[in-house]
Amino acid sequence: MKLNDKQTAAAIIAVGMAFMGMAIRNGIVTFKDRDRTVAVKGLCEREVKADKVTWSLTYKEIGNDPSAMYDLLEQKNRKVVAFLKSAGIKDDEISINPAEIADRQADNYGNEIMNYRYKAKSVITVTSNNIDQVRQLMRRQAELMKQGIAIVSEEYSNNVTYEFTGLNRIKPEMVQEATKNARATAQKFADDSGSKLGDIRSAQQGQFSIENRDNNTPYIKRIRVVNTMEYALD
Template sequence: MRVFFICLSAVCALIISAVIVAKPWVTIHHAEPIVVKGYAERPVSADAGSLTAYVTTTGQTNAEAYESAGEALKKVQALSTGILGADIESVELPTSVQSVAKLNAAGKKTNVVDFYQVSRSLRFNTKNVTGLEKLGRALYDLNADGMRIEVSGPSFFVSDLDGIKLELVKEATSNGKERAQIMADSSGEKLGPLVAARQGVIQITKKNSTETESWGIYDTETIDKVVKLVVTVEYQIGR
């Protein structure tokens, strides 16, 4: 019986020793990958923009109101050409015509037309982004001359975003690898191959802005912007 217990103890000791020796290898072999985020950003300047001017006029007849709106559009067109020069594309948008009914003594609408109201608009597209800013301010000033005008924009865009995105993907991925390498070195492990990579959404924000959205941001209010990109990369370790 004593011999049996001795043999049993020896077997148990061998099993425990094997587990102690094997445990570090199992931990490394089945270790979770290093998951890091790589970041890249680049300042850019808009090289295209658009602005829409809306004029509204009234008249006793539809024709009178329409003609008056046409004269107002001519002033808008002349102002835009004077500021932007030949580098401009103007597109007239659909016209809105509305008849306004007279009100009776009780303030209710009647079947008699009081006047007609016509709204016409022009959209300007240009690469002269600084001139577009100036045009927006000048158009608002036409209200001081009795013209009823509203302005949408200006909006500023970056035309070569695809090329910028590809460069940022490279830079952000490289940044992620550097971070993963630092983490592996700091823990005494070897950085293995890349096992997964996910690109985040592009964020185009104002300068010095920390604003982000899960679906991405595209700032159109400013000429000078920053394009930002985050990628998530996973690397094996211990290989």
């Protein structure tokens, strides 16, 4: 072999090794020279709007007369329900949890002097598929404040959650798209390496993940799936 031919061959090998190294680092392509196969990953991502919302309206009271506190919570419950219905929320979308009343003195291990012995909490939950309607209603919470009802957030839970329940409807299309993308990656690798893409040797479907697109739009969900395919190279 002439010197120029050796230099050309060495350059081709170097470029090929660089490409392979980059592909492996990116987790896209794994090439098995001995078996003449290539393993590739195909990604499919979609952004969808949530189709279910759960909104918990929590309000609290403190006092020394449990009976009077219970009556006050009942009055507020009626006002909140009337507020919700006036905005188009249906009866079957509203649930009222039993009022909770706790004796603060029973938990007072430090003998702290308390002006109010009891604390009470009431929670009304709205569960709806009408995301826009509920979001518009949430912006009107100040109307409840004017009626003496302060909606509070629970320390260890979100007062509103959004879900997407239609995953099974779009699963087949997403799997097909991820598989198509994997094949396109494998085909490009075959073309770049001077090989012919053969049959599928193995296929593995990844788990679907559903996450909020970002913190500001939790009602927009990002769905993701990654398929791993192994092809023969001829």
